[in-house]
Amino acid sequence: MKKRIIISGGGIAGLTAAKLLHNMGHEIIVIDKGKQFNKAGFLVSLKSFGVEIMDELGLKRHLIAESTPSELMHWLDANGGMIRNISYKEVNKNTSQSILITRGGLHNVLYEDIRDKVEILFNTTIDHLQQDAGKVHVTLSSGITAVADMVIVSEGLRSLTRSRYFPESRLEDFNLLYMGGRLVGKHSYSIGTVSTYLDVNKMLSVYPINSNEVAIQCYIYTTDELAKIHSNIKEILKDNFKSYSAEVRHLIDGITDSSQPFVDKMGMVYTPDLFNGNIVLLGDAGYCPTAMSGMGASLSIYGAKALAHFLSQSSNDISTSLVNYDKLMKPIIKKFQDNARNNARSFIPKSEADLSKFSQLFRTASDAEVSKMMTDQLFLTAEQRKFIVN
Secondary structure (H helix, E strand, O other): OOOEEEEEOOOHHHHHHHHHHHHOOOEEEEEOOOOOOOOOOOEEEEOHHHHHHHHHOOOHHHHHHHOOOOOEEEEEOOOOOEEEEEEHHHHHHHOOOOEEEEHHHHHHHHHHHHOOOOEEEOOOOEEEEEEEOOEEEEEEOOOOEEEEOEEEEOOOOOOHHHHHHOOOOEEEEEEEEEEEEEEEOOOOOOOOEEEEEEEOOEEEEEEEEEOOEEEEEEEEEOOOOHHHHHHHHHHHHHHHOOOOOHHHHHHHHHHHHHOOOEEEEEEEEEOOOOEEOOEEEOOHHHHOOOHHHOOHHHHHHHHHHHHHHHHHHOOOOHHHHHHHHHHHHHHHHHHHHHHHHHHHHHHOOOOHHHHHHHHHHHHHOOHHHHHHHHHHHHOOOHHHHOOOOO
């Protein structure tokens, strides 16, 4: 039963949903606030079921072509001393392949696959939604009005549509500044080796992309408001890493002086229900687990497939589909949000004592124990993988 579905937000969750629902024969319109498609984005590690779903969609080889080399992980202290050295192959031996890729690269693979198959309206947002008799009447910022069977809201962490039509939802400040950027220039880091510096209230990772380019990501604990952070980001970064090696300081200076790093505060989204009538939340708009979960992109992709799965089971009964989607996703969301809190406590400790304790544990554990520590949290149950609602 062909439905007309409007997807607000053409990011990873929105475009994955667009592909799946288009393949099912539905009429899809994607709207996005961006003036045009932008491939920019920080690095993400697509893991486990996220990779598997992209493989099912025939897109895994394109992701690998866009990926960043990743063979070894060096875990270092603030002085550059080795805490732990472990291979990605060792870490991932008990799970499916992980792919290190820029968010923009993942986004681009989805966009290139779907752009000629569905209607995509850029520089467009939702002005107003009204529901009546199982239909959603949509007024867009362009003045266009449309009637849809369902509206999927995948606008990201700071979704305005969620704020308007899910008034009981809330956005919790995770008190972590995130910065991601790329810098062109010679460096001494080994290609394929990710170097992560562990420290009190902060963590810094350096990803060599090639001999002349690196990507940098850092997390810094802060209770400052986002506006204050944006106005002082250069000083914040330089101050937090002023005691690090000359090369690290050079990279930080380069990012702040000559590029446009992505800067945001991480947050978690809580909603009593993922749907309101025939309006449904997807991806970070509905359940952002923060980057500290390690599964943000994969969870967005999984959510899109879960939603498409339940619509395929009850295509003439959207209400039942959304109830089942909500029931399936809630315990999964809690799991990955809990993972994020645990990871933040471990990898961004609040004191020297906690840092020393975790570093010692990480240093002395066997490779199998480290692999278990880093991958046990990635799994879904057999029922969840098959979208079975208990």
